[in-house]
Amino acid sequence: MNQFVNVTSEIGKLKRVMLHRPGYEVENLVPEYLGRLLFDDIPFLKIAQQEHDKFAQVLRENGAEVYYLEELVTEVLKDEKIKNEFLDEFLNESEITSHSLKEALKGYLLGFDTRGMVDKIMAGVRKKEVEIKEPTSLVELMFDDYPFYLDPMPNLYFTRDPGASIGNGITLNKMRMDARKRETLFLKYVIKYNKLFNNPETPLWYERSMPFALEGGDELVLSDKVVAIGCSERTSAEAIEIVAKNLFNSNTSFEKVLVFEIPKCRAFMHLDTVFTMVDYDKFTIHPGIQGPLSVYEITKGANNTLKFKHNTSPVDRILADALNLSSVELIQCGGGDFIIAGREQWNDGSNTLAIAPGVVVTYERNYVTNEILDKKGIKVISIPSSELSRGRGGPRCMSMPLYREKI
Numbered sequence: 001m002n003q004f005v006n007v008t009s010e011i012g013k014l015k016r017v018m019l020h021r022p023g024y025e026v027e028n029l030v031p032e033y034l035g036r037l038l039f040d041d042i043p044f045l046k047i048a049q050q051e052h053d054k055f056a057q058v059l060r061e062n063g064a065e066v067y068y069l070e071e072l073v074t075e076v077l078k079d080e081k082i083k084n085e086f087l088d089e090f091l092n093e094s095e096i097t098s099h100s101l102k103e104a105l106k107g108y109l110l111g112f113d114t115r116g117m118v119d120k121i122m123a124g125v126r127k128k129e130v131e132i133k134e135p136t137s138l139v140e141l142m143f144d145d146y147p148f149y150l151d152p153m154p155n156l157y158f159t160r161d162p163g164a165s166i167g168n169g170i171t172l173n174k175m176r177m178d179a180r181k182r183e184t185l186f187l188k189y190v191i192k193y194n195k196l197f198n199n200p201e202t203p204l205w206y207e208r209s210m211p212f213a214l215e216g217g218d219e220l221v222l223s224d225k226v227v228a229i230g231c232s233e234r235t236s237a238e239a240i241e242i243v244a245k246n247l248f249n250s251n252t253s254f255e256k257v258l259v260f261e262i263p264k265c266r267a268f269m270h271l272d273t274v275f276t277m278v279d280y281d282k283f284t285i286h287p288g289i290q291g292p293l294s295v296y297e298i299t300k301g302a303n304n305t306l307k308f309k310h311n312t313s314p315v316d317r318i319l320a321d322a323l324n325l326s327s328v329e330l331i332q333c334g335g336g337d338f339i340i341a342g343r344e345q346w347n348d349g350s351n352t353l354a355i356a357p358g359v360v361v362t363y364e365r366n367y368v369t370n371e372i373l374d375k376k377g378i379k380v381i382s383i384p385s386s387e388l389s390r391g392r393g394g395p396r397c398m399s400m401p402l403y404r405e406k407i
C-alpha cells in the first residue's frame with residue numbers, strides 16, 4: 001500500500017501538504033473576465049506571493065513537508081513522452097479545435113524549458129504571444145478581441161479543490177466550473193507518473209473523467225470511519241454516492257459518509273467555506289448555514305449496496321454521534337453577529353486549516369473569529385491575507401494535505 005498519502009482526520013498533525021505558489025496566472029486577471037475566472041478582485045501578485053511564502057513557512061515550522069504542485073508536475077513532464085501526452089490532452093481540453101493553431105501553440109510551449117512551460121501553461125497564453133498569419137478558424141476570426149488562446153488558471157493556488165486525500169487514496173475531482181476544469185490535469189499526471197504516488201499506486205476514489213462534479217473543498221475527513229461531504233454549488237449528490245461506494249468497497253476503514261446539503265450559492269460555495277474542524281470536539285461554523293442545513297447519511301448495506309437516511313437531529317448531535325463523543329462544540333464565525341459573521345465569512349473566517357488537534361492556521365484579517373477561537377483554547381496561527389483572500393479562499397482551500405499523523 002502506498003504510504004505517501006494517508007489522511008484519516010481533519011486535525012491530525014500535518015506532515016505533508018501540497019501547495020501552489022500563486023504565479024503569473026494572477027496577473028492575467030482583468031475586470032472583464034473576473035466573474036468567469038471566479039475572482040472578485042485582482043490580487044497584487046508580489047504581496048500575494050509574500051503572504052503565501054509566509055503560509056508555507058508556518059507549515060514547515062510546524063513540522064510539515066511542503067510540496068509544490070508546479071515542482072511535482074515539472075519533474076514528471078521532464079520525460080519527453082509524458083510531456084507530449086500531457087500537451088495533447090491539455091490543448092484538447094482547452095478547446096483548441098484548429099489543427100494548425102494547436103501545432104503552433106504546442107511549438108510555442110515546447111520552446112520553454114520544462115519548468116518555464118509549466119508556469120506558462122498555468123499563466124495562460126495571450127494571442128499576441130503566438131504569431132498566426134491568417135485566422136485558423138471562424139471562432140478566431142469572429143472573436144478576435146478575446147485576448148487569450150489559453151486561459152489563465154488563477155485558482156490553482158486553491159490546491160484543496162482539484163483532489164482530496166481520503167485514507168490512502170485520493171479523489172481526483174471533476175470541477176464544476178469551466179474556469180477550473182483543466183486544473184485537475186496537473187494532479188492526474190502527478191498521481192499517474194510521480195514515483196511518490198505511483199509506486200505502488202495510489203487508489204483513486206473518484207476520477208476526473210466522471211460526469212458528476214466533486215470538489216475537495218466539500219470533502220472533510222472527520223475520522224478514520226466518517227467522511228463528511230458537502231452537497232453544494234460545486235459537488236453533486238451523484239458524485240458523493242460514487243465516492244461512498246468506492247470507499248466502502250475497497251477495504252478502507254470508512255463506514256459512513258455524512259452528506260451536508262448546503263445552499264447552492266457563491267458565498268457558501270464549498271462546505272469548508274462554512275464549516276471546518278479545529279479540534280477533537282470543536283468546529284467552526286458560519287451561523288448563516290445552521291438553519292438551512294440538511295444532513296443525510298450513507299452507510300454500508302448488505303452485498304456491496306448502500307443505505308441512505310435523512311438525519312434530522314441537530315448538527316452538533318449528528319457530529320457527536322459520528323465521532324463517538326458525548327458532545328461537540330460549534331464555534332460561530334464572528335461570534336454569530338450578523339455583520340461580523342458575514343464580513344469575516346466573506347474572507348474565509350470559517351476556513352481554518354488545522355495543522356494539529358487544536359492548532360489552526362487562519363487569516364489574520366478575521367480577528368474577531370480568531371479571538372473567539374483563542375478564548376476557546378484553540379492555538380491560532382494567523383497569516384497575512386490582504387491579497388490572498390481576494391480569490392475567495394482561506395488556508396484550508398490553499399492546501400491539499402497528503403499525510404497527517406493518526407490521532
Ligand SMILES: NC(=[NH2+])NCCC[C@H](N)C(=O)O
Pocket residue numbers: 037038039155158160161180216217218269270272273391392393394396397
Ligand atoms: N475549498 C475552497 N473553499 N476553495 C475556494 C476556491 C475559490 C475559487 N475562487 C473558486 O471559486 O473556485
